[in-house]
Amino acid sequence: MTELLQKIHQLNTADIAAPLGFHGDGQHVGLKHKSKDLGWIYSETPAAVAGVFTTNQVQAAPVQLNKVTIKNGELQAIIVNSGNANAVTGNIGLEHAKIMQETTAKVLNIDASLVGVASTGIIGQILPIDKVVAGIHQLNIDGDTNGFAHAIMTTDTQEKSITIQSNIGGHLVTMSGVAKGSGMIHPNMATMLGFITTDVSVTSDLLQQALSDDVETSFNQITIDGDTSTNDMVLVMANGLAGNATITTASEDYDHFKTMLHTVTTALAIDIASDGEGATKLLSVTVNNGHSELDARMVAKKVVGSSLVKTAMFGKDPNWGRIIAAIGASDVTINPNIIDIALNDIPVMTAGAPVEFNQEVMSQSLEQKNIAIAINLHNGAAHGQAWGSDLTYEYVKINALYTT
Numbered sequence: 001m002t003e004l005l006q007k008i009h010q011l012n013t014a015d016i017a018a019p020l021g022f023h024g025d026g027q028h029v030g031l032k033h034k035s036k037d038l039g040w041i042y043s044e045t046p047a048a049v050a051g052v053f054t055t056n057q058v059q060a061a062p063v064q065l066n067k068v069t070i071k072n073g074e075l076q077a078i079i080v081n082s083g084n085a086n087a088v089t090g091n092i093g094l095e096h097a098k099i100m101q102e103t104t105a106k107v108l109n110i111d112a113s114l115v116g117v118a119s120t121g122i123i124g125q126i127l128p129i130d131k132v133v134a135g136i137h138q139l140n141i142d143g144d145t146n147g148f149a150h151a152i153m154t155t156d157t158q159e160k161s162i163t164i165q166s167n168i169g170g171h172l173v174t175m176s177g178v179a180k181g182s183g184m185i186h187p188n189m190a191t192m193l194g195f196i197t198t199d200v201s202v203t204s205d206l207l208q209q210a211l212s213d214d215v216e217t218s219f220n221q222i223t224i225d226g227d228t229s230t231n232d233m234v235l236v237m238a239n240g241l242a243g244n245a246t247i248t249t250a251s252e253d254y255d256h257f258k259t260m261l262h263t264v265t266t267a268l269a270i271d272i273a274s275d276g277e278g279a280t281k282l283l284s285v286t287v288n289n290g291h292s293e294l295d296a297r298m299v300a301k302k303v304v305g306s307s308l309v310k311t312a313m314f315g316k317d318p319n320w321g322r323i324i325a326a327i328g329a330s331d332v333t334i335n336p337n338i339i340d341i342a343l344n345d346i347p348v349m350t351a352g353a354p355v356e357f358n359q360e361v362m363s364q365s366l367e368q369k370n371i372a373i374a375i376n377l378h379n380g381a382a383h384g385q386a387w388g389s390d391l392t393y394e395y396v397k398i399n400a401l402y403t404t
Contacts, residue, residue, distance in 0.1 A: 004259040007166050014161035016041055017145040019174040019199035020241040025143025026151030029135025031083035031121075031128065038135040039151030040104060041195060042077045046114055047239035049075040050208035052215050053232070060087030060231040061097040062117040069101070069116055073204035075237055076114035078195060079104040079136065080152050082180070086119040086127040087230040096129045103136045118193055120154055120180060120231055152180045152193055160271035162264055168253050169244035173200045177264040181232070181272040192272055194219065194234035196264055200257055201240030202247040210258050211236050218265035221297060221386040222273045223305040236261070270387050274369075279389030281313055285373045287384045295332045296377070296384025302330040303373060303386070310391035316366040318357075320348040323373060340376040344368065 017024040026039035051070045053063050069075070079100050086093045097117050105112040119127070149159040163176040181192030202210075211234065219234060240246065247253050274282035285304045290296030303309055306326040312319040320341050327334060337352035344365040347355045371390075 004256055005263070007256070008260055008263055009165050011163040011165065014163045014176060014178075015145050016148050016161065016176050016178045016195065016197055018163045018176045019197050019239070021045060021199060021239050022176075022197045022237075023141045023143075024145040024148040025139045025141070026147025026149070027135060027138050027143070029138060030131045031081055035153070036147050036151040037083045038079075038081050038132065038139065039148035040077055040079045040136075040139050041148065041197060041237070042108060042141055043075075043197070043237055043239045045239050045241065046074040046076045047237035048073060048202060048204040048207050049116070050204065050211040050236045052211060052234050054229055056230050058088060058230045060085055060119060061089060061093035062086060062119045063231060063233060064094060065097045065101065066116050066118070066233060066235070069113060070235070072113055074114060075116050075235070076110050077104055077108055078116040078118065078235060078237070080118040080120075080148075080193065080195075081127070081132055082120050082152050082154055084119060084121040084125055084127045085123045085231050087123045089124070089126055092126060096127045096132075099129055100132055100136070103133050107136055107139070108141070116235055118152075118231070118233060118235075120152065120193055123230060149178045152178070154180065156180050157275055158271075160268055160275065162267045164260060164263055166256065166260055168200060168242070168256050171242045171244040173242040173244060173260075174198065175200070175260050175264055177268050179268040179272060181275075192219065192229075192232045192234075194265070194268055196234070196236040196261070198236070198238045198260075199240065199242035200238050200247070200260075201242065201244050202238050202254075202257060206247055206249075206254060207236060207238055210254075210261055214258065214262050214265055217297065217385075218262060218269045221301060221384075222269045223301060223386070223388045234265075273387035273389055275389075280369070280392055281390040282370050283310070283313055283373065283388045283390065284370065285375065285386045287375045287377060289380055290377045290382040290384060291333070291380040293382045293384055295380075296382045297386065298332050298384070299327055299330050299334075299375065299377065300384045300386035302326050303375070304388035305386075307391055310388065313366070313371050314390035314392050316363060318343055318348060318362050318366060323375070324349065327375065334377060334379065338378040340378070342374040344372050345374070
């Protein structure tokens with residue numbers, strides 16, 4: 001993968017419409033007080049599509065609709081609103097999702113079966129569909145593509161986007177991603193909205209396989225607060241306009257494509273983790289020498305999801321006892337007498353025993369925005385990572401007053 005990564009170039013400017021044949025827009029249509037709250041992505045031709053969805057048993061109307069829509073393997077547009085989740089709204093919610101789908105199709109002069117729908121915001125409130133319908137008519141094909149990233153935000157404090165380019169089969173290919181998410185972030189694709197566009201030509205079956213495999217080591221490895229949302233999903237559209245020979249089987253081109261996809265999803269996952277509600281720090285947990293990749297990932301996620309670890313990092317407290325306790329509370333078989341732990345490359349535990357460290361140096365280190373927790377299980381050769389944020393007073397304030 002290292003060799004393939006060297007062939008990928010990240011652009012300075014991220015744009016969901018950067019791949020050939022894609023367009024987008026984002027506008028304020030009155031669902032929120034003043035921020036942009038409705039946007040779309042449009043491809044000039046139908047694109048292969050793949051999707052992964054929330055594992056919450058309570059699923060919002062757009063999730064239910066999209067699970068059916070993408071079965072045909074193609075999408076040409078995605079319409080997204082923020083400010084209202086259209087979740088737990090009964091049959092009327094599903095009707096409203098279909099109205100969003102059908103209105104978008106009519107405005108773009110495409111079939112409704114080629115339109116995906118997504119919503120994010122407050123649960124349990126009826127979507128003001130008249131505002132949405134009027135807003136869809138306000139969107140432009142060649143509109144404010146950067147506005148799309150802002151139109152999908154809720155409590156996010158910053159845009160989360162990336163555009164990369166590489167060469168596959170002798171053709172320049174581009175891939176862009178946009179995501180939202182800062183609260184209700186927890187594993188198993190129940191965390192966020194993510195949209196990825198690319199002009200690579202790849203079959204929908206392989207695209208789905210690549211995405212399903214990838215989320216296990218990217219989006220499913222972030223956690224903010226342990227809560228699982230009703231709405232969230234990742235959709236990938238690949239319209240093939242780059243001109244490469246269609247990727248149909250496992251091959252060098254497929255490996256290259258998967259590396260590009262992982263570059264995008266990992267960057268978006270880290271952006272989400274660093275923008276957790278009220279967060280002051282990004283926590284990155286790396287586990288080395290696990291018995292299996294699954295074990296390593298499980299330990300990393302257990303540590304980054306620990307409320308006690310999160311609060312310690314917020315308080316700049318090198319309380320590594322909370323880290324080893326979280327490791328021991330995982331479902332992974334470990335030997336605590338051989339484990340090493342370091343905080344920002346400063347060893348705090350070696351072979352299961354404490355290591356003396358300079359308190360002043362450690363305090364200065366924990367002032368940083370990025371906190372790296374390194375764990376060596378000495379139980380194999382597998383590697384795993386997870387990302388999250390600290391747990392702060394501001395997080396409680398944001399969520400205590402969310403609907404008021």
